[in-house]
Amino acid sequence: MALLTDLQNLNLTETTEKIIAEYIWIGGSGLDMRSKARTISKPVSDPKELPKWNYDGSSTGQAPGEDSEVILYPQAIFRDPFRKGNNILVMCDCYTPAGEPIPTNKRYRASQIFSDPAVVAEETWYGLEQEYTLLQKDVKWPLGWPLGGFPAPQGPYYCGIGVDKAFGREIVDAHYKACLYAGINISGINGEVMPGQWEFQVGPAVGISASDQLWVARYLLERITEVAGVVLSLHPKPIKGDWNGAGCHTNYSTKSMREEGGYELIKKAIDKLGLRHKEHIGAYGEDNEERLTGRHETADIHTFKWGVANRGASIRAGRDTEKEGKGYFEDRRPASNMDPYVVTSMVAETTLLWKP
Secondary structure, eight states: OHHHHHHHTOOGGGTOSOEEEEEEEEOTTSSOEEEEEEEESSOOSSGGGSOOEEEEGGGTTSSOGGGOEEEEEEEEEEEOTTTOTTOEEEEEEEEOTTSOBOTTOHHHHHHHHHHSHHHHHTTOEEEEEEEEEEEETTTOOBTTSOTTSOOSOSSSOTTOOSTTTOOOHHHHHHHHHHHHHHTOOEEEEEEOSSTTEEEEEEEEEETTHHHHHHHHHHHHHHHHHHHHTEEEEOOSOSSOSSSOOOBEEEEEEOTTTTSTTHHHHHHHHHHHHHHTHHHHHHHSOTTGGGTOBSOSSOOBTTOOOEEESOTTSSEEEOHHHHHHTOOOEEEOOOBTTOOHHHHHHHHHIIIIIOOO
């Protein structure tokens, strides 16, 4: 095994200019991630320098067998914390051979929204709070929970420490450092209210880059849990009953909101989000009705309300934002399994482009 590890850790720069590029894309479920690697002749820093590639879409639920070729377009580059050196991770989106985005390519529509001059001018900032649950591999039961049983009730686990409160910290810390190495603007981590559940935050990041970074952060997390022999769950309510669900709270601001008088613009933006509540809920993740019950720090899925410092609201504004008269707000509705391309672009579209 030592030899295997030595080979995995070989420094390619000592013998060749060639690098390994791991192409990453989103599969047919809209949540599963796929990847494969290829050799590139020299180091690159711009995705435009990379070749397009293809894969068998019939094996990912994205194309029929008789016309199975799907084309990968490189969109964003990150450093590879697994292979290190000049090797890279490449976030891609997916197209037909004729150049049309396939139905599961949500990045394409998001890029159109974020390229709109009205959106570009407002320099949209996002902070994405990704909650997730670590599960024991063979039983699909949360890490640290007794098999077939339950731990003590919620209370001591949020930001908790100790062998009986924090389960999986080595995975969480490995992921934190891997994200920083990769160039992802990960801003923090914490243990969550339900034991075995954790959160990391990506941002602030501008426009579509926030979603590229979150998807690659998810990829890194799943690769790390693969090594650790643990299952990653992004289900918004992995354990039924009196246990918190998992969301992906989306913090958002525009240039105008961050300037003097921005709080009035924040309130107007929230009003617009309320008018499109049903459409947003429909795009904010699968099985979200199991999480948005009005309990466990959520608003009921059928009700839109906002408040200052209210974690039981659909939208929360911070005390500092209210006090300073400018800042940002938090959309607490998105589920942990949401597609950030869909959610971030929809928030921008509703608040900046949509006319009631």
